[in-house]
Amino acid sequence: MMFKFWFSLFLFCFLSQTYAADPIAGETRYKKTCVNCHGPAGKGAASYPKISGNDIAYTTEKLETYRAGKKIGPNSGLMIMMAKSLTDEEISNLAAYLKDAKYNVND
Numbered sequence: 001m002m003f004k005f006w007f008s009l010f011l012f013c014f015l016s017q018t019y020a021a022d023p024i025a026g027e028t029r030y031k032k033t034c035v036n037c038h039g040p041a042g043k044g045a046a047s048y049p050k051i052s053g054n055d056i057a058y059t060t061e062k063l064e065t066y067r068a069g070k071k072i073g074p075n076s077g078l079m080i081m082m083a084k085s086l087t088d089e090e091i092s093n094l095a096a097y098l099k100d101a102k103y104n105v106n107d
């Protein structure tokens with residue numbers, strides 16, 4: 001009984017540490033390169049799509065597709081290049097950040 005409790009607690013901590021996405025880290029990563037094309041907070045710029053406000057699953061799936069070198073739209077070449085070096089952790093952090101990223105004029 002007690003064992004089950006502590007084991008569950010351990011599992012919970014272990015899993016939440018491993019998989020909890022960190023939107024703050026996602027924002028930092030976003031500002032390194034992504035912002036150059038997609039604009040502040042993923043609001044989109046000229047021919048670069050708006051990428052904020054989408055479900056985590058949606059963004060994750062797109063980034064994993066590009067990382068695998070597969071095309072989505074006509075300009076996928078750029079994204080395939082950008083996504084190639086992303087880790088699973090960076091993808092989940094970026095997706096968590098982009099879901100609620102809001103454009104702020106002071107950014």
Ligand code: HEC
Pocket residue numbers: 030033034035036037038047048049050051059062063071072073074075076077078079082083094
């Ligand atoms: C050099 C410019 C450029 C950079 C830098 C860039 N992107 Fe993109 N991104 C694009 C273009 C162009 C597309 C549309 C590609 C296509 O036609 O498939 C796109 C598409 C996307 C999409 C899919 C949008 C949709 O709804 O289909 C996501 C998500 C995305 N980018 C995220 C990112 C992230 C996260 C980063 C930083 C790691 C990043 N991009 C960096 C140019 C860029």
